[in-house]
Amino acid sequence: MNDSPLSVVGRRVRSLRSARRGPARYSAFDLVRRGALGKDWPRSFTQPDLKSSYDAVIIGAGVHGLATAYYLAANHGMTNVAVLDKAYIGGGGSGRNTAIVRSNYLTPEGVRFYDRSVKLYENLAVDLNYNVMFSQRGHLTLAHNDSSLRTMRWRAEVNKLQGIDSEVIGPDHISKLVPYLDVSPEARYPVLGALYHPPGGTIRHDAVNWGYARAAEHMGVHIHQYTEVTAIHVEADRVTGVSTNRGDISAPVVVNCTAGWASTVCDLAGVRLPLITHPLQAAVTEPVKMFLHAVVVSGSLHVYVSQTDRGELVFGASVDPYPSYSMRGSLEFTEELAGHVLELMPSIAKLRVLRQWAGLCDMTPDYSPIMGVTPVDGFLLDVGWGTYGYKAGPVAGEAMAELVATGKTPEIISSFDLARFAEGRLVGEKGAAAVGH
Amino acid sequence: MIRIPCPHCSARNSAEFRHVGEAAPRPDPSTATPEQWRVYLYERSNPAGWTTETWFHTMGCRRFISVERHTVTNEIRSARPVGSTGPGPAEALSARGDAGSPDAGGQA
Amino acid sequence: MIGTASRRLPAQTGELVDRSRPLTFRWDGRDYEGLQGDTIVSALLAGGVDVFSRSFKYSRPRGVLSATFVDPGCTVQVDAEPNVRAAHRRLAAGMDVRPQNVWPSLRFDVKAANGLVGRFLTAGFYYKTFIKPQRLWPAYQQVLSRFASGGVTSRQNVHGYYDKRYVHVDVVVAGAGPAGLAAAVAAADAGCSVLLVEEEYELGGHLRYSGEASLSMLSELRAQVAARPSIEVMTDSVVTGRYDDNWVAVMQRDVGGAIERLVKVRAGVLVAAPGLIERPYVFAGNDLPGVMLSTAVRRLINLYAVKPGERAVVLTANADGDAAAADLTRVGVDVVRVLDGRAGETIRRATGRGRLQAVELEDGTVLPADLLVTATGWTAPTSLINMAGDRPVWNPTAARFVPSGDGLPPTVLATGGLVGDGSTEELIAHGRAVGALAGDRAEGRAGGSVPELAGEPHPAMFRASTHGFVDFSEDVSSKDVVAAAKEGYDSSELVKRFTTATMGPSQGKLETINTIAVLSEATGRGIEDLGTTVWRPPYAPISLGALAGRVFEPTRVSPMQSWHEEHGAVPLLAGQWIRPDHYGAAAEEARNVRENVGIIDVTPLGKLALSGPDVPKLLNLVYVNKWSKLAVGSVRYGVMCAEDGVVMDDGVTGRLDEHRYLMSTTSSGAATVWEWLENWLQTAHTDWQVHVTPVTTAYASINVAGPKSRQLMQRVVEGVDLSTEAFGYMKVRQGRIAGVDDCVMWRIGFTGELSYEMHVPASYGLHVWEALLEAGDDLGIQAFGVEAQRILRLEKGHLIVAQDTDGLTRAHSAGLGGMVKLDKDDFAGKPELAWHERDALATAPRLVALQPEDPSAVPPEASQIITADGGILGRITSSRMSPTLGHGICLAQVDPAVAAPGTVVTIRLPSGSDITATVREDLAFVDPEGVRLRA
């Protein structure tokens, strides 16, 4: 790898200290001070001019792309980096997901990976000086039959061996945590137990996106909104740059951090992927006073629900039953969702759905992402995030930054390589993702 | 609810059908290399545009049909009985077959 | 106390209230009286109440703004129902109406103190504080979440009756104002079936409250609708969404015994005619009770005969504002000043404590008033056509976003105020032309071009010289929008997300244009450049109850279900099936099978009748083992793998005669296997002569197991020689059981005992079941459930697909490697299994039987098998206490390193303690030689 463009870039490491020019400080004190003085806050992000060359180009200004840029600057001092997005910051999956964070996966490699992400999320507000409102309110995955209860226990046992707080609890305990749940044995889908994961919870997704963007930009990263990549240039199996609607950029490294458009972007570089893009829909109700304090997931009923601090219930479900790039949403989604929610909580029939929306999910055959190198040198992937991309934003960014800066694939993502499909080494998360989010 | 113009039953709501997948020809099992076989199992064009895919009319005629659909607008411009050169049944039950149905196997 | 009706006006032409029918209701704990036809709000206003809620963030008192469904200050709790739109909901006798979002009371609310520190609680303030120390964030969050607005739910609330209906219609008209009514009539006259949907309780839109000339035109239009039976009218109903292929959702309230009904319409053509929504004006104090829109005033006076104030200032920039001023004067309100926005006149701010007391003009003049009416422009609710693909464009002349007309499929049209302006006659003419075109298109005729309706010039009035609220329900002011833009949240999407403007209950219907106008002012970019955000469904909020409708969760039961219920069966839900798990004592049921004879209802077992000369080819293709030589009268066990080599299903298939076979599958795999077979036959081997017919529930299936089962069978079976020699293990016979013909019996043994599985024509299932129990009474027969069967099969070491295997288990890892016949030409999954056998056998997990050293120990299923340092070597897939052997028995998937017989492994229990267990020689714990099975 000595003469790979990755290591060339890696040598351009600047001093970490010089890269850290802190943005305006956020604190209660500053809030009061500026309020009292009537002083405006400075801009968090700007629209810089597009340079003709960067050390690395990241496609997609969602949480993955922004985190990659942030950790490149913060951990590796690499700041001559552009993040390109065809729309606005966090406008794709990063702004459309239901912002659930957890680490109770099924395989040891999955657990380790997502646990690192939870740990990064726990410190993110301080790291970014931006309150991302991580609310570790507890995460419950309900089991309605014995086979799903067995899988819950499987996850709990693997989790415990990795040091993750996760256990199977019974209906009485569930009822205490979520009194609105119908746990009666007569229910059509009786609640036999649940996988309880106390550190799981929700986060304010926009705040994470903006916090990363703000911090990265203040270290010198260029974030280009409304800048669409129209071509990826490859010469002799090596990436050389991209074309955009605002001009051409030469770069020795291009990272595909898109969701929903991962196949389309890879087509530009001639790399084929094992992805199928499905819409994933969500909906939100009108606010009511707080009554639901944990995140509740039912795999059998394809639904997950949590209540925001604003009092709205936020619902999600499984991906749509057929692939599509449509984000228009469907009526049948809300119908199924409502039916299933009322199976769980019959007393909230009068709550009204206020808005539904959809995001796009690139599903892989084994419910695990595709991260790392491709047959095109310098063209890197951080794609295939299915329905679980948001949870992994920080760790994916940290690992991709390391790969870009050092040219070496970090161990924590080594099992998620693209080659595993051709070599028949699928990751064993196949079951877990079908169950919950 | 999109409508699929079933060539046998007339137009019906998509909820009556199961999406089987993008047409993917089955390689000759006696000569296929692992790479070729896994392209058949896993790799998909996944276009943002027109695609030819197989649907199964689960709650109607129980026929496999071949549908040309635009994946951005969901517009359908043709639906035909699946031909004998149609897709091998790779996706039907491989990894993604029961993605939406955790109770389908022991993986729930 | 009955509230005084001091603000009720004398009878108004066109009023909706019925003065002969007073209704008593409660508001905030006191009794009030309103009239039939009142909304909750009109009744309260008539009774002297003008504050209905407090705002979300600053807890400011709020009253009437628009007097429509989207009025942000008029959301109340009615009985158990939160968030009722009180300016829309009709009053009913006995309603218990309460204010929301107040603590401890509407008059005195402690959160109102927030208003004082409002300058610090700018939009997004929470992103900038509570960061350190992190451990306090949960406590901060508790406080923040107390601010959650909205009503309350109760666990005691009952679900209620909601249902659905499907409708197929040529034309749906959404909105029954003048244009919508005319469109419906014209479409009907073009020969179409029409569904006309109106959000309010009566047809007519603004014609209802716009004077006598309008009313007479309205009565003519209503008569035309009534005269056309091909028009179905739904009032108090709303088109909530337009989805792909003109799938139109209509929410109909209070119909056919249902609280709400979701009507799902497949529409030929959708005509959107929602009219216009009046836009609030932004200025300091614009949320004070007493500040109203001109249409609110006209509704209150003309529909409900309520006097909206005593002393009014009117700011008007259009004819509706002028008409409101005239209405006010007519009913005796003192209109102290009319300011003309068209002439550049405006106001500076509104002031008052708790409600409007004075209006300050630009020149500093202060006019005492209790009513300020604004008429500064409109919002076109482009929601439905936006959902259909249209991206609205800014029309600077009309000062609102209008449909672009591009991107709409021919099946969606728009008319009325949504499109442009005009006199009532012009609106009706446009509606008629669009209705006729809709009729043409629905009938497959080309029709003409889409008729135009120009936008009238309107001054672009958004904000006075002071800052005020752009979003009342979210408490977002224009100052917040400006501040957000300065921080870089300067696109319409980012500003929405950062400030939460437009994200409240009215979803931007009142707020969008003002937000974008202020953003335009702050950034210097034109409104047309910033564009509007995408409108998402639903157009109006829709209850979970209506979306869910009746619960349609198909369930399946066997013909013996009534017997099971009468005999105390504890139900087990397995997919759609409801089955007996046990009848009280599973271990006892299992022991009885080993000692005597038991019967179990296995009807859910998937069954497919295969017929045709090419069945063996199909079997060879879908199973990994060989089938060409299966003799008539024999059954064979088979394993199916998917194309990736992963175990998919298993079962036995018997050959009944030359061309007739019966295949069994797992219960959960029945539908999948059927489709799998059809897939091969329809897409790959269309020339094969095979018919597959599902017969799962054509037969009641009963397994008779135990050493005395032959004895029992001899008492009930006719015409079949049951001796070992004549009907041996893995054979199939057909005959008569308990007088029932056409039964199939096969000798197989999932339980490990001598056993017959009989498939009886389902209508006779209960008869045969009862006959067996009667005939076996002296043999000690007992019914056994699924749990006993699981114990018995585990004692025998028989695996269950998807329990002892998982989504990556190849046949070899399930102990089935020996069945895989790679010398067959082809079968599903063959290449993967071949490579697996060549490359991966040494490293792939193995299925083994484990016996815990402590005989009382039964490690729960999914317990992990671990290394000394906590690494994972495998897991327990099945475990039970064996009633036959008196110790724990397990199957496990383990790493090959610990798969050798005699290896001692460590199992981590869920409790955290460890036990040890030994790998056994054979998967079977009981009768590994199969003597009992073959008896």
Add this chain to the structure above:
Amino acid sequence: MWTRKGCVCVPETWTPVARSAITVPGPRSVVDGWEVSTRRSSAALRLSDASPLAKVSVRADPDGALAHALGVRFRSSHRRDGILVVGSGPGEWLLVGGVGAAHQIAEQVRGLAAGDFVTAIDVTHGRALMRLTGRDASRALSKVCAVDLSDAVTPEGAAFRTSVAKLTTDVVRDDAGAGTGEPSYLLHCERSSGQYLFECLLDAGMEFGVEPSGPTVDGGGA
């Protein structure tokens, strides 16, 4: 009570009783070997159990000899000699006849096949069959069925398979079979879900005053 007949023990008194998957309230008696409710409704909308009728599933080449002999294409139906022939799928038919006639019908079908590859299977016991009759039958059914039931799209004799209350169901518009001049639908589904479908239809018909009724077993009732 046990009599020896060779090596097989068979009591002399087996009188098999067939039971429908659908339970209709009311007094019960055994008619033609079926235990049925004798309740008869005269409400404006009636839902009756018709499960005892013989049902034979037939598969054959859609353009072959049998298809020609049956004379019924997919999506239509036709009544001949008391047997209702339903074109229930491409190359697939369902024949409904009098109670106990399944074997005879299947034999007739095989006779018509003229040597072609044909499968005829008695599914009498594998299916639940019910009939919804009355002026509001279409309106009631349209609450649980998304197919357009207007006369133009679903005329007398129309047959189709679709989702009814989320269950795969075969539907035949068969006013003639009811013989009352009112709209009438025959619906059949897998036996195990028969009670479920029956209850869903009763629920959908509630606002039209639907009442359940015992089996129509008069042969021509198909």
